[in-house]
Amino acid sequence: MEAEVNSDIRKIIIIGSGPAGLTAAIYAARANLAPLLFAGGVYGGQLMLTTEVENYPGFPEGIQGPELMEKFRAQAERFGTEIYNVDVTRVDFSAVPLRVWTDEAEYAARAVVVASGASAIWLGLDGETRLRGRGVSSCATCDGAFFKEKDITVVGGGDTAIEEALFLTRFATNVTVIHRRDALRASKIMQQRAFAHPKVSFVWDSAVEDIVGDKHVTGIRLRNVKTGAFSDRKTDAVFVAIGHRPNTDVFANELELDEKGYIRSEDGVHTNKRGVFVAGDVNDFHYRQAVTAAGMGCRAAMEAERYLEAIESEAALAS
Ligand SMILES: Cc1cc2nc3c(=O)[nH]c(=O)nc-3n(C[C@H](O)[C@H](O)[C@H](O)COP(=O)(O)OP(=O)(O)OC[C@H]3O[C@@H](n4cnc5c(N)ncnc54)[C@H](O)[C@@H]3O)c2cc1C
Known part of the structure; x- marks a missing residue:
């Protein structure tokens, strides 16, 4: 036409x-x-x-x-x-x-x-779409304050992911960074800060397979990309920081x-x-x-x- x-x-x-x-x-x-x-x-x-x-x-x-x-x-x-x-x-x-x-x-x-x-680039999981605004976010500055004294997961390994993780330590009891590889892409200085932070820990070689919860996020299902093994983790929020x-x-x-x-x-x-x-x-x-x-x-x-x-x-x- x-x-x-x-x-x-x-x-x-x-x-x-x-x-x-x-x-x-x-x-x-x-x-x-x-x-x-x-x-x-x-x-x-x-x-x-x-x-x-x-x-x-x-x-x-x-x-x-x-x-x-x-x-x-x-x-x-x-x-x-x-x-x-x-x-x-x-x-x-x-x-x-x-x-x-x-x-x-x-x-x-x-x-x-x-x-x-x-x-925002999302992981493309059903649970991610269903629970967006209910524990799933892509913006720590926007939504971090909703998770005071909670367990927070950050997905990603670049500068943004690490910046988000460090920012979220202001609210969270602990922040776990999930990354598909065995090393971060973030700059060295960001890495040093994250590794030194007592609230930040890492799960390497792992992909998020699902985000679970009924009305709110309660956990995630991970797959180890090297061994193929699945594992479940409890968490209150998932911040997707993959770009x-x-x-x-x-x-x-x-x-x-x-x-x-x-x-x-x-x-x-x-x-x-x-x-x-x-x-x-x-x-x-x-x-x-x-x-x-x-x-x-x-x-x-x-x-x-x-x-x-x-x-x-x-x-x-x-x-
Ligand atoms: C989950 C989430 C939570 C957030 N929470 C907050 C918050 O609490 N506080 C805060 O300040 N910020 C928040 N943000 C960030 C905020 O939403 C963005 O910074 C802001 O919306 C950017 O505004 P924008 O107008 O530049 O672009 P956008 O909001 O991205 O809007 C762009 C618009 O352009 C349209 N468009 C694109 N291409 C075309 C085209 N070819 N023709 C016509 N139209 C087109 C799109 O459809 C869209 O409607 C959040 C973001 C997300 C994803």
């Missing part, structure tokens, strides 16, 4: 409906830029996968992740953001206007904010990416293409928090607004 062509040139298109994209939309809409936002087939971003969010400012009692994202969306819509729950499947940022395609239609805009986020994948496939030929596929930006807001701005976890692999993503969305929208004003002045001078 031929994509329908929308001849209107929009001022701004925003790609992504997590905290970064929806915050960019709130700012762009209140600046009268009439934003069009592509929310993605799975709208709301990563917070839709979690239960309680206790560290987003303004909610002293905490708030459920999906409810928080409903509020973001309602606020963006209140000021006139047009939102389509579809994925952007192709972009062309080589010329102005910038072009964006979905499966059904083609759109054009003078500025684009890319806020397509990232996805994140930025959602950048669609942009790979248009924007400069780093070696891990994140969109590169010198200042955390401008990309290598004029008029294309970036916000949130698709650029930031370090902080990965809703509040930092929202802050980046605000910056991207304000920079886009300045850019649009500048090109309007250039056009006025030229005419």
